[in-house]
Amino acid sequence: MKNNKLLTILLIVLVLVLLVGIVAFVLVTQFNKPTATLEPPxxxxxxxxxxxxxxxxxxxxxxxxxxxxxxxxxxxxxxxxxxxxxxxxxxxxxxxxxxxxxxxxxxxxxxxxxxxxxxxxxxxxxxxxxxxxxxxxxxxxx
Incomplete structure (x- = not known):
């Protein structure tokens, strides 16, 4: 019984860490995009x-x-x-x-x-x- 609870908590923590990592990756790539329309000199x-x-x-x-x-x-x-x-x-x-x-x-x-x-x-x-x-x-x- 305790093993199932521990396994469930471990899976939830793993999924949360994975989601936080994905969100962080998306944010970093979006904010580091070069601007497409550069003003001419x-x-x-x-x-x-x-x-x-x-x-x-x-x-x-x-x-x-x-x-x-x-x-x-x-x-x-x-x-x-x-x-x-x-x-x-x-x-x-x-x-x-x-x-x-x-x-x-x-x-x-x-x-x-x-x-x-x-x-x-x-x-x-x-x-x-x-x-x-x-x-x-x-x-x-x-």
């Missing part, structure tokens, strides 16, 4: 980016906004193409801003919504590469 980012000079326009609520942008593309060739499309960039930015009010642009969420809309429309135009990120480098409303 800053020189490559600058080379694949263009500056959009300040654009001043009216918002939907008749207020005025002045905004400057930096647009990061996926390659140097894409940045060259985008540089040739500066009139289209200005048009898209003005159109998007003319549909927004100052209240729409307030806070981080409003600016992210604006950036997402501009990025989506610019990517529809792009033939060489794509827009990866859009940065607001200057922003003033009145």
């Amino acid at each position: 800053i020189d490559e980012i600058v080379e694949a980016s263009i500056d959009v000079p300040e654009i001043m326009t009216n918002l939907a609520d008749k207020r005025v906004v002045k905004v400057a942008l930096k647009i990061q593309t996926s390659s140097k060739d894409a940045a060259e193409e985008l540089g040739k499309r500066n009139f289209q960039i200005n048009n898209i930015v003005i159109e998007e801003l003319s549909e927004m009010t100052q209240e729409n642009l307030e806070g981080k969420q409003g600016k992210q919504m604006f950036k997402k809309a501009v990025k989506t429309k610019l990517n529809e135009l792009m033939q060489e590469g794509e827009i990866q990120e859009l940065y607001i480098t200057s922003y003033i409303t009145n």
Whole structure:
């Protein structure tokens, strides 16, 4: 009788040790994974980016906004193409801003919504590469 109890306790302890070992192994391997998406060096980012000079326009609520942008593309060739499309960039930015009010642009969420809309429309135009990120480098409303 005592041998069966001892054998049962020994098996339970063995299973628990095995489970703890498996959990520890999984955790160690998951936390030591190299990150798959490494940020490119800053020189490559600058080379694949263009500056959009300040654009001043009216918002939907008749207020005025002045905004400057930096647009990061996926390659140097894409940045060259985008540089040739500066009139289209200005048009898209003005159109998007003319549909927004100052209240729409307030806070981080409003600016992210604006950036997402501009990025989506610019990517529809792009033939060489794509827009990866859009940065607001200057922003003033009145």
